[in-house]
Amino acid sequence: MTGIGRAETVAGDAARAVTWERRLNTPHDVWAVFLQSHKRDPHVHVGDVHAPDAEMALVVAKENYTRRDPCVNLWVVRAEEIHATTAAAAEMFEPGIDKSYRFGGSYRKQKQVYQSAWRLSHRDEDQ
Amino acid sequence: MSHNMGPTMPGHEQPQDDPELLERFNERIAAGDQIEAGEWMPEEYRFEALRLIQMHANSEIMGALPEREWIPRAPTLARKMALTAKVQDEVGHAMLLYRVAETLGRSREEMFADLVEGRARFHNVFHYPAETWADVAIIQVFVDGAAMQTQGALRSCSYAPYARVLKRICYEEDFHIQLGLDVWRALAEGTPRQRAMLQDALNRWWTPLIHFFGMPDRVSPHSEKMLAWRIKVKSNEELRQQFLRRFVPIILEYGLEVPDPGLVWVEADQRYVYTEPDWEELKRVGRNNGPKSAERLSLRQAFYRQHAWVRDAIAQWGAAA
Numbered sequence: 049m050t051g052i053g054r055a056e057t058v059a060g061d062a063a064r065a066v067t068w069e070r071r072l073n074t075p076h077d078v079w080a081v082f083l084q085s086h087k088r089d090p091h092v093h094v095g096d097v098h099a100p101d102a103e104m105a106l107v108v109a110k111e112n113y114t115r116r117d118p119c120v121n122l123w124v125v126r127a128e129e130i131h132a133t134t135a136a137a138a139e140m141f142e143p144g145i146d147k148s149y150r151f152g153g154s155y156r157k158q159k160q161v162y163q164s165a166w167r168l169s170h171r172d173e174d175q
Numbered sequence: 176m177s178h179n180m181g182p183t184m185p186g187h188e189q190p191q192d193d194p195e196l197l198e199r200f201n202e203r204i205a206a207g208d209q210i211e212a213g214e215w216m217p218e219e220y221r222f223e224a225l226r227l228i229q230m231h232a233n234s235e236i237m238g239a240l241p242e243r244e245w246i247p248r249a250p251t252l253a254r255k256m257a258l259t260a261k262v263q264d265e266v267g268h269a270m271l272l273y274r275v276a277e278t279l280g281r282s283r284e285e286m287f288a289d290l291v292e293g294r295a296r297f298h299n300v301f302h303y304p305a306e307t308w309a310d311v312a313i314i315q316v317f318v319d320g321a322a323m324q325t326q327g328a329l330r331s332c333s334y335a336p337y338a339r340v341l342k343r344i345c346y347e348e349d350f351h352i353q354l355g356l357d358v359w360r361a362l363a364e365g366t367p368r369q370r371a372m373l374q375d376a377l378n379r380w381w382t383p384l385i386h387f388f389g390m391p392d393r394v395s396p397h398s399e400k401m402l403a404w405r406i407k408v409k410s411n412e413e414l415r416q417q418f419l420r421r422f423v424p425i426i427l428e429y430g431l432e433v434p435d436p437g438l439v440w441v442e443a444d445q446r447y448v449y450t451e452p453d454w455e456e457l458k459r460v461g462r463n464n465g466p467k468s469a470e471r472l473s474l475r476q477a478f479y480r481q482h483a484w485v486r487d488a489i490a491q492w493g494a495a496a
Contacts, residue, residue, distance in 0.1 A: 073213065075277070095271055100494075101492065115267070
């Protein structure tokens, strides 16, 4: 995320052995911009702007992030209000055990079905 | 070079980094990992990444100046609208880049002061005049094309916030090259006077374009470390060759002359040999002593002063909010 500042700010109890979350340390006037391309899509962080308030942040965001590609909705939020997991805690996203059972594709029969009929009739570009 | 970029790091002292953290950092980079803003990084890495991104930001906003001169003089309404859009994109790129540079510990205000007070650097090509409409074609095709080689490579750099904005910047630069090729084609297929104007612009821009990628690898300072840290992804010469391979054919295709009689394609090495340009000129221009450096900087200063009321109004708005 572009919105992360230079120094690490530890949210909560600084005495905890492992800091797994923190608030982004950004200047007060930085707003994170989230853009929704189509109603069917989620809002995605596309960058930041500097602005004194939310209204102006939306105006500047519109000028900077919607010049070409489709947009149906913008969100802005003060970047300093965003909490994030820390880099040091990234290993918590590593699977602790083999999780292939969560994917239909791991079953051979399922895989055959997926790769033939279902996939052919549900390609992304047809949606 | 470093003394031009403010007080972030004194020129000769080696900053003291925790050796254990440094080793872990080097391992991560070597494994292809990317660094996020706010994570630990060696002081020298921070310094070099900031220097690179700040200079890139400066170049985007200074690059808007030679082109904006031609907005009122564009030959058709369609050309005028396309050029206006391009100039707006360049200023937008500067906005994105100053924000990324800011995450490395220098405020936007400080960086802008560096620029308008003449302490900071911007790319060599923006120190030259845009004399005719054909210069606009050369800037859009060849200058943006040259920038695309460098920035395209840097999309896989190790500083993730920079890599992310470069994705968007390259996407937009590609439009600029398309616009430029249309102007180029119109002139190259035009009257003898239009062709002569295009050839003249190409002749004047050739040396700055060869300079664009920086000094030859043999004299480029601390390149190796930057390459290892992936603040640099390809060497100056690699990028220059990549540029020549892509853009020399465009010149030849339209029956124009490459302004270097010494330029030869060497099949065996798959590279161009070219006449060594005057590298002293690049150094001089880089120190803001180019033909248009003073004029463009004073224009930037004048706008900075002229728009002070907007910044004041925003600050007061912020205080009232």
